[in-house]
Amino acid sequence: MATQTMQPLVFDASVLSRKPDIPTELVWSEKDRPTSDSFDELDLPVIDLASFFSGNDETALEIAKQVGEACAKHGFFLLTNHGVDEGLLEEAQRRTEGFFRMSLEEKERVKRKAGEIFGYASSFTGRFASNLPWKETLSIPTNAAEEYIVKTLGDDFQQYGNVLQKYSNAMNKLVLEILEVLGLSLGVGRWFRDFYSDNDSIFRANYYPSCLKPDLTLGTGPHYDPTSVTILHQDEITGLQVFVDGKWYTVSPKPNTFVINIGDAFMALTNKRYKSCMHRAVVNSTAARKSLVFFLCPRKDKILRPPESLINAEHPRAYPDFTWATMEEFTQKHYRADTQTANVFARWLQKNKEEGITVEWD
Ligand SMILES: C=C1C[C@]23C[C@H]1CC[C@H]2[C@]1(C)CCC[C@@](C)(C(=O)O)[C@H]1[C@@H]3C(=O)O
Numbered sequence: 150m151a152t153q154t155m156q157p158l159v160f161d162a163s164v165l166s167r168k169p170d171i172p173t174e175l176v177w178s179e180k181d182r183p184t185s186d187s188f189d190e191l192d193l194p195v196i197d198l199a200s201f202f203s204g205n206d207e208t209a210l211e212i213a214k215q216v217g218e219a220c221a222k223h224g225f226f227l228l229t230n231h232g233v234d235e236g237l238l239e240e241a242q243r244r245t246e247g248f249f250r251m252s253l254e255e256k257e258r259v260k261r262k263a264g265e266i267f268g269y270a271s272s273f274t275g276r277f278a279s280n281l282p283w284k285e286t287l288s289i290p291t292n293a294a295e296e297y298i299v300k301t302l303g304d305d306f307q308q309y310g311n312v313l314q315k316y317s318n319a320m321n322k323l324v325l326e327i328l329e330v331l332g333l334s335l336g337v338g339r340w341f342r343d344f345y346s347d348n349d350s351i352f353r354a355n356y357y358p359s360c361l362k363p364d365l366t367l368g369t370g371p372h373y374d375p376t377s378v379t380i381l382h383q384d385e386i387t388g389l390q391v392f393v394d395g396k397w398y399t400v401s402p403k404p405n406t407f408v409i410n411i412g413d414a415f416m417a418l419t420n421k422r423y424k425s426c427m428h429r430a431v432v433n434s435t436a437a438r439k440s441l442v443f444f445l446c447p448r449k450d451k452i453l454r455p456p457e458s459l460i461n462a463e464h465p466r467a468y469p470d471f472t473w474a475t476m477e478e479f480t481q482k483h484y485r486a487d488t489q490t491a492n493v494f495a496r497w498l499q500k501n502k503e504e505g506i507t508v509e510w511d
């Protein structure tokens with residue numbers, strides 16, 4: 150019989166990766182566990198960003214159309230010829246590996262505090278009690294990546310901080326270009342690009358240690374990103390899965406290619422023309438896996454209200470106005486971001502309004 154632990158679990162990869170008996174907190178319910186047919190590959194459009202910016206209007210419109218179709222269906226597509234230096238991608242992955250290979254004690258010098266987004270989290274022990282993810286994460290502000298790393302980890306980590314700052318800057322430039330494609334696809338020109346020009350985004354490194362019973366657990370549970378647009382770089386290990394047409398599919402890593410997906414906040418900003426989509430990450434018994442994630446977030450106090458041209462009789466307002474500050478707080482203090490975040494958030498805003506609590510759309 151399993152013994153009841155009163156203390157929160159300690160997620161130490163060096164111990165857990167060798168353990169054949171998985172602690173109950175990390176065992177997911179049967180309905181959520183990965184099955185073998187979830188490794189079928191998802192067919193996604195591969196968008197060539199250099200071609201989009203080549204100056205040929207016809208090509209740009211054709212590419213925008215492909216992006217629009219993918220975003221209206223499930224919100225996922227792949228991006229190549231993106232202009233981000235391959236050496237930078239390799240160095241960011243390599244130094245991230247170095248960070249996660251340090252001892253738990255060393256990593257906890259930058260420990261994420263309750264209610265905060267940034268810092269190192271070893272699984273979500275202490276934050277949640279069950280369905281814990283088989284992962285460690287390091288989250289930092291993209292606008293002050295180097296400063297954050299040096300302030301928390303000290304001068305020895307300056308190089309890592311510098312690489313993460315360069316990576317964040319590259320993602321910031323890239324996401325504005327992606328927003329141009331998205332803007333063209335919805336006929337709103339540079340509206341999205343301008344809206345996010347002063348974005349305040351999150352960088353997160355995910356580290357999934359190997360697990361001797363990978364079919365009992367999940368690296369990241371099923372969820373929709375609550376954020377705006379996500380740029381994901383996977384190392385060479387497979388693990389990302391997306392739920393499309395009632396079935397889980399795999400999106401395997403391809404060299405020098407990013408996976409882009411729409412999050413709940415952007416779904417709201419497009420008045421639900423574009424969808425966010427459920428996804429998760431599975432783990433495996435032989436190799437640790439890493440992913441580097443850029444979560445686009447608007448400046449905290451900006452009101453998310455779709456451009457007028459996306460609202461009409463056929464498409465009435467799908468969500469009320471809100472600020473990212475409110476939605477971020479919701480995911481940290483009131484709700485564990487999952488498959489229902491956007492709907493529960495919209496109801497929560499409505500309830501607060503009825504109870505006389507001021508929200509941004511008064
Ligand atoms: C606002 C946020 C909530 C999460 C961290 C940032 C950006 C994305 C969110 C998250 C990664 C989406 C998946 C579920 C989550 C709980 C996770 O597994 O990490 C989310 C983040 C979080 O609350 O920590």
Ligand SMILES: O=C(O)CCC(=O)C(=O)O
Nearest residue numbers: 355369388389430440442
């Ligand atoms: O690691 C992955 O492939 C997916 C991670 C993810 O979905 C997330 O961090 O939101």
Ligand SMILES: [Fe+2]
Nearest residue numbers: 372373374428
């Ligand atoms: Fe995600």
